[in-house]
Amino acid sequence: MSQHSSQEKLIGNTWRGKTSEELFERAKLVSPGGVHSPVRSFRSVGGTPVFFASANGATLTDIQGKEYVDYCLSFGPLILGHRDPEVEEVVRETAGLAWSFGTAEPYSLELAEFITNQIPWAEKVRFVNSGTEAVMSALRVARAATGREKILKFDGCYHGHLDALLVKTGSGLAGESSSDSAGISAHSIANTLVLPLDDESVVEELFAKEGKDIAALIIEPLPANYGLLIQRKEFLLKIVETAKKHGTLVIFDEVISGFRTGFQGMSGLLGVRPDLVTYGKIIGGGFPVGCYAGRKDLLDLVAPSGPVYQAGTLSASPFGMRAGLATLKKTQRDNVYPIIEQRTKTLTEGLVSILNQRGDQEWEAVIHSSLFWLRKKTSEPVRRVDQISEGHKEGFAKVFHALLNEGIYLAPSGYEVGFLSFAHTDLVISKTLEIAQKALTKN
Structure with a gap:
């Protein structure tokens, strides 16, 4: 050769x-x-x-x-x-500074401060590497905070490929949930409840029966992974109200809609203050970045502040942090x-x-x-x-x-x-x- x-x-x-x-x-x-x-x-x-x-x-x-x-x-x-061009200039500059730290650094701090200053319900944030990872972590926090096991999701919403949420509706009111993928055990989805979108009555009926056991309701407020299934505002507000009435945390999955439907995403358009929210895609400026954010008391449950363990070697990559901040600033400025x-x-x-x-x-x-x-x-x-x-x-x-x-x-x-x-x-x-x-x- x-x-x-x-x-x-x-x-x-x-x-x-x-x-x-x-x-x-x-x-x-x-x-x-x-x-x-x-x-x-x-x-x-x-x-x-x-x-x-x-x-x-x-x-x-x-x-x-x-x-x-x-x-x-x-x-x-x-x-x-x-x-x-502006983001590319930042990326080229970053390549001359560092590729990965695995340490404390200032770039994630700047992006975190920018997000928390702009979005009232994002009181604290934790950066991860994907939307799937953000959702997985948010659910763990919700279970720790409530001491409950069950999660409610909606058919037609996609929240990444973690076992507990890769499920589809089965028969029965709460969806005797069945796996939407091979390799997922019945145990993994045993505490996942699934309901159809656009039906407040079945949500109320489910909470009347099982509300005390549901840790979190998670939904894409703009479902955009199975077509664009735009929901009625009345439906979204009602299910949020129902969940909160039963002490269930509300998680808005805004991995797609966050910073896409407006700077405050669907939460801002709806006037809803979710307990936890997941972001991804745009916040990394084209690099692999996700984050979960929300109430300070909930985020303070995450290690090292609290007992909920979550870590990541490449979390808060300097490329994603700086490209994301440059993207958000230009999006807002222009x-x-x-x-x-x-x-x-x-x-x-x-x-x-x-x-x-x-x-x-x-x-x-x-x-x-x-x-x-x-x-x-x-x-x-x-x-x-x-x-x-x-x-x-x-x-x-x-x-x-x-x-x-x-x-x-x-x-x-x-x-x-x-x-x-x-x-x-x-x-x-x-x-x-x-x-x-x-x-x-x-x-």
Whole structure:
């Protein structure tokens, strides 16, 4: 082996000149399904996943140099777009300071102070490495604080892949919960109760029977992992009231909606003060960061202040802390939210108009802030999983591939939502609609 080829393998350029199909076959030999998170496999839409080599602004570039307008945005973190220049400058500076400390450092302090100063219900925060880890830790705190075992979640909300919450509704009022994954023991989910969304009465009925044993009610106040299931404000306020009446802690999972639907997330929009809240995605500026936050007395139960143990070697990475702070500051300074919300409306109105020219079915877009979900039009709002139209998955797959072929990248599942960023300028939106007109009106 020549010195050149040996060095090339060492620095990781063995993919150059290859196709996505070739790399996917290689990847399947060394990773489950060839990916490191299931949705990336394209199994929901069919075909071979595209392998991307770089990204900038609103654009992804694949390994062969083809550019795509990106409306997946790493599933939400990149509210300023890929490699925002101001954030990139901070990241480059950080690379010259430290990669990881494993010690006390000032960067997490600055981000924690920024969050707690801006969000009244986040009296203290603890940084972790993912949304899953944040939820797992928040539940542990809730059980310790209440001395109770049971957790109530809602069908259609996703809270990460921890055993206790990877469950689905079974039969019966409280959902004789059943595992939504192999490898999860009955013991792990024995204390997880599951109810449908959008039904206050079953929540009240459950609490009347089991309220004294429920440590926490956890919900995505904007469910965005099984389509965009926008909930009625009345429903959300009622279940919060019911939980608090029974001494049950309320956990809002705002890993997606936090700093996406506004600076104070759904909690701020609803006027709700959750006992605990989980954040992720945007707070890391594109790096792996999560956190759980909430009442001071609850967070003070966490080690080393209290008896609830939680630790993490790479927690509060300087890259995530500094990139996250730079992202949040720019988002606030440049009044990003109303701008990208208006652009989301412009984009989706255009896409729906183009889709409905096809005549095969009538489409609509569900939008909230800068999140959107394309689906078949229904006579009533879709607020629960069982209300999603039959054939939605197959219909979306056709749209997905038609757009992909022409250079528009959506999340590769009909049940994932789309996102806009500040980098999606009016010019980018106009270009997208031109491409979509060509892609979606072909015979």
